[in-house]
Amino acid sequence: MPKVLITGSACQRFTGGKTELEVAATTFRRLVLELDQRFPGLGKQVEEGMAVAIDGEIFQDAYAATFGSDSEVVLIPKIGGG
Amino acid sequence: MNYITSDLKVVGSRPVRPDGVEKVTGRAQFGADMRMAGMLWGKVLRSPHAHAKILSIDTSKAEKLPGVKAVVTSKDLPHIANEEAFVGEGPMNFRDLSRNCLAWDKALYEGHAVAAVAATSQAIADAAIELIDVKYEVLPHSIDVEDAMADNAAVLHEDLFTAGVDPKPAKPSNIAKVVTFKKGDAEAGFKDADVIVEGRYTTKAVHQAYIEPHACLCSYNADGQVMIYSSSQGHFMVRAYCSKLLGIDLANIRAVPLEIGGGFGGKTLVYLEPVAIALSKKAGRPVKMQMTRDEVFRASGPTSGATVEVKLGAKKDGSIVAVKQVLKYQAGAFPGSPIGPGCMCGFAMYDIPNVDVVGYDVVSNRPKVAAYRAPGAPISSWAVECAMDDLARKLGKDAIELREQNGARNGTKTHYGPTHQNIGFLETLKAAKNHPHWKAPLKPGQGRGIACGFWFNIGGESSAGCHIAEDGTVVATSGNPDIGGSRASIGMMVAEVLGVPAERVRTIIPDTSSIGFSFLTGGSRVTFATGMAATQAAERVVEDLKRRAAQIWEIPVEAVEWKDGKAYPAGSNAGAFEPLDLASLALKAGRTGGPIGSEVSVNAQGAGPGFGAHICDVEVDHETGAVKILRYTAIQDVGKAIHPSYVEGQIQGGATQGIGWALNEEYIYDAKGKMDNSGFLDYRVPVASDVPMIEAVMVEVPNPRHPFGARGVGEVPIIPPMAAVGNAICGATGLRLYDLPMSPPKVRAALDAVAPKLAAE
Numbered sequence: 001m002p003k004v005l006i007t008g009s010a011c012q013r014f015t016g017g018k019t020e021l022e023v024a025a026t027t028f029r030r031l032v033l034e035l036d037q038r039f040p041g042l043g044k045q046v047e048e049g050m051a052v053a054i055d056g057e058i059f060q061d062a063y064a065a066t067f068g069s070d071s072e073v074v075l076i077p078k079i080g081g082g
Numbered sequence: 083m084n085y086i087t088s089d090l091k092v093v094g095s096r097p098v099r100p101d102g103v104e105k106v107t108g109r110a111q112f113g114a115d116m117r118m119a120g121m122l123w124g125k126v127l128r129s130p131h132a133h134a135k136i137l138s139i140d141t142s143k144a145e146k147l148p149g150v151k152a153v154v155t156s157k158d159l160p161h162i163a164n165e166e167a168f169v170g171e172g173p174m175n176f177r178d179l180s181r182n183c184l185a186w187d188k189a190l191y192e193g194h195a196v197a198a199v200a201a202t203s204q205a206i207a208d209a210a211i212e213l214i215d216v217k218y219e220v221l222p223h224s225i226d227v228e229d230a231m232a233d234n235a236a237v238l239h240e241d242l243f244t245a246g247v248d249p250k251p252a253k254p255s256n257i258a259k260v261v262t263f264k265k266g267d268a269e270a271g272f273k274d275a276d277v278i279v280e281g282r283y284t285t286k287a288v289h290q291a292y293i294e295p296h297a298c299l300c301s302y303n304a305d306g307q308v309m310i311y312s313s314s315q316g317h318f319m320v321r322a323y324c325s326k327l328l329g330i331d332l333a334n335i336r337a338v339p340l341e342i343g344g345g346f347g348g349k350t351l352v353y354l355e356p357v358a359i360a361l362s363k364k365a366g367r368p369v370k371m372q373m374t375r376d377e378v379f380r381a382s383g384p385t386s387g388a389t390v391e392v393k394l395g396a397k398k399d400g401s402i403v404a405v406k407q408v409l410k411y412q413a414g415a416f417p418g419s420p421i422g423p424g425c426m427c428g429f430a431m432y433d434i435p436n437v438d439v440v441g442y443d444v445v446s447n448r449p450k451v452a453a454y455r456a457p458g459a460p461i462s463s464w465a466v467e468c469a470m471d472d473l474a475r476k477l478g479k480d481a482i483e484l485r486e487q488n489g490a491r492n493g494t495k496t497h498y499g500p501t502h503q504n505i506g507f508l509e510t511l512k513a514a515k516n517h518p519h520w521k522a523p524l525k526p527g528q529g530r531g532i533a534c535g536f537w538f539n540i541g542g543e544s545s546a547g548c549h550i551a552e553d554g555t556v557v558a559t560s561g562n563p564d565i566g567g568s569r570a571s572i573g574m575m576v577a578e579v580l581g582v583p584a585e586r587v588r589t590i591i592p593d594t595s596s597i598g599f600s601f602l603t604g605g606s607r608v609t610f611a612t613g614m615a616a617t618q619a620a621e622r623v624v625e626d627l628k629r630r631a632a633q634i635w636e637i638p639v640e641a642v643e644w645k646d647g648k649a650y651p652a653g654s655n656a657g658a659f660e661p662l663d664l665a666s667l668a669l670k671a672g673r674t675g676g677p678i679g680s681e682v683s684v685n686a687q688g689a690g691p692g693f694g695a696h697i698c699d700v701e702v703d704h705e706t707g708a709v710k711i712l713r714y715t716a717i718q719d720v721g722k723a724i725h726p727s728y729v730e731g732q733i734q735g736g737a738t739q740g741i742g743w744a745l746n747e748e749y750i751y752d753a754k755g756k757m758d759n760s761g762f763l764d765y766r767v768p769v770a771s772d773v774p775m776i777e778a779v780m781v782e783v784p785n786p787r788h789p790f791g792a793r794g795v796g797e798v799p800i801i802p803p804m805a806a807v808g809n810a811i812c813g814a815t816g817l818r819l820y821d822l823p824m825s826p827p828k829v830r831a832a833l834d835a836v837a838p839k840l841a842a843e
Contacts, residue, residue, distance in 0.1 A: 007499035009246040009262045053500030059687045060542065074499035077422040079538045081605025081797055082347020082453035
């Protein structure tokens with residue numbers, strides 16, 4: 001099961017401060033659903049406010065982004081720009 | 083398809099810019115140029131107070147003035163709930179956006195829009211707003227971030243409670259949120275350090291200072307259809323925000339993009355369009371609105387002023403073992419400063435085992451901040467890069483070598499989580515070290531500084547098209563307003579794929595009803611993401627052209643190849659046919675299946691981050707405190723420069739803005755919270771005579787996720803200049819300045835402060 005790292009504090013308030021979770025998911029979509037099931041409200045926060053970095057590559061708004069059990073999966077705040 | 087290792091004929095060359103002629107002859111259509119039959123002039127009444135309750139607004143006298151056709155206040159916009167969505171540039175709270183366009187119960191900054199009129203002439207509109215009687219109850223205000231954070235500061239919003247703290251506070255606060263990023267154990271790391279460097283740095287709010295003020299022409303028709311002509315960084319964003327704020331279906335709004343006279347992030351939201359539409363609806367006629375320069379300063383988003391405390395701990399050999407940073411950013415009247423990116427970017431260039439970063443998003447009585455080129459990062463790097471320089475001096479190390487030693491590379495885990503892949507920071511530093519500027523001799527009294535910068539760059543949703551006209555010329559379409567040369571880069575990528583000269587492709591930006599959705603122009607994303615869509619559209623067209631050639635020649639499509647703009651039989655076995663060029667195939671388009679064209683929509687992922695390193699030489703006039711930039715070299719990893727002249731322009735422009743931020747630009751407020759310098763005479767941006775020719779050096783480490791290897795380039799160059807200049811001043815004078823801008827009075831004061839000591843020595 002991949003380990004998902006949550007950095008920043010926006011999501012940690014849903015997880016009670018936990019920053020590392022094992023999640024049964026191999027796509028970003030499944031990840032969102034699993035997290036919301038365990039921590040109600042976290043799914044929306046992740047889907048709308050976070051990007052996911054999979055093995056260093058950042059994906060934003062990408063349900064189909066996939067990862068394996070050995071992948072580094074990190075949730076970071078969504079990035080904008082100017 | 084990936085063209086990174088291909089022999090390219092168009093990409094990488096420098097064709098004449100496609101929008102140049104109409105811009106230099108004054109024919110380009112900007113927001114203020116638009117006219118429509120029956121048009122009215124709109125004008126906004128703005129609060130004279132930095133913080134006040136709005137007790138009442140009496141518009142009756144204004145309504146009676148001959149020539150006035152409509153007056154609106156916030157009552158004319160739907161009052162919408164507190165709702166956040168990521169539609170434009172960063173999460174947007176639509177209630178706050180609505181309140182920013184027209185105040186509800188409070189004026190939150192001097193310049194805050196309170197009411198608006200539409201009249202048959204500008205003079206009548208100006209007179210009408212003077213007749214609107216607003217009763218205010220003036221409240222205490224706070225401008226600077228730490229003043230707004232103080233326990234006794236007047237609270238801007240009674241329903242704002244600090245997020246990110248546990249337990250949830252019971253009292254409202256001006257601190258909207260706290261964010262933290264930690265890696266390892268910084269306190270333990272500092273105990274292990276041989277050398278510690280600390281500093282408290284401040285910045286003032288600066289404006290994006292685009293040459294073109296906000297302007298729009300909006301028409302609400304009786305059937306509920308709306309036309310918007312405006313200058314923006316995203317006409318789909320304009321459509322979406324107006325839809326949300328006014329409760330109009332998206333399909334009933336058609337937003338037409340116009341040329342833009344600079345955006346830099348400041349035009350990634352709306353100020354005038356919702357108001358103009360409301361006025362148009364009430365008046366039954368189109369309404370044109372444009373801000374004066376004074377209004378742009380007082381009422382549109384500058385970037386944050388901030389305080390940043392930084393602490394670095396290193397071993398004697400130069401390896402950095404622990405860092406700590408506390409950032410406090412002004413958000414302006416509503417939450418939403420770029421505190422998140424500020425927290426993430428300062429140390430993103432370095433491989434440091436123990437990191438502790440805390441950031442505060444703080445509201446204060448200033449215009450709501452808007453994005454400004456790499457939002458959040460310049461402020462953060464101002465502090466970090468000055469501290470790195472101090473660390474290098476303390477260790478007796480070369481400033482570039484210290485950065486190389488601790489520099490991020492492929493496989494470095496950042497403090498905000500992801501591991502860097504396919505980055506070019508070390509290559510950028512190497513290019514800086516090997517550049518003649520770094521070793522050029524300096525005269526007495528001159529100083530040299532170096533500083534670095536990082537920005538993520540983004541991809542996102544983009545639409546682009548490629549259409550072959552009946553004569554074989556090409557129209558490329560882009561869903562993104564062109565603020566930095568993307569029309570050229572998209573046209574060039576399409577030309578490369580089709581195998582035709584760049585001049586055969588004309589790129590246009592259709593309105594929101596004529597092309598698929600595109601996320602706005604920002605985040606250095608358009609050449610990357612919309613370029614990806616355009617490349618795919620051109621590739622589909624090539625496949626279609628091959629199919630048509632196969633049909634004409636009656637051979638299998640696998641026996642057709644496309645090269646240099648023509649279809650060829652692939653080998654002698656395929657048959658002896660004359661090649662077919664675009665014109666020949668376009669002539670037979672109808673008979674071979676219909677019009678030739680393709681539109682592609684993508685959600686582009688894999689935008690590679692960018693790194694920059696800037697070298698700056700200065701001379702300080704000890705009598706006036708003026709700092710002269712003698713030489714400036716900006717080195718940046720650009721992935722692949724699609725059109726090198728534009729990339730150089732982005733680097734030079736960003737560097738110049740950073741120099742202005744470093745040396746002169748600031749909002750100056752009086753005791754009542756009113757801006758004193760709301761014009762370019764007193765808000766001093768660099769002009770051509772202030773800076774030398776900036777040498778832009780492009781390092782190309784291709785981004786493997788883009789068909790041509792491109793990375794975003796527009797934002798990185800604004801990040802290093804403040805510290806590069808500050809480090810150069812330190813080199814020239816021996817003085818570390820901590821407060822921006824390093825304007826002549828401040829430099830002179832710093833020199834005066836040490837003069838007695840120097841005299842004694």
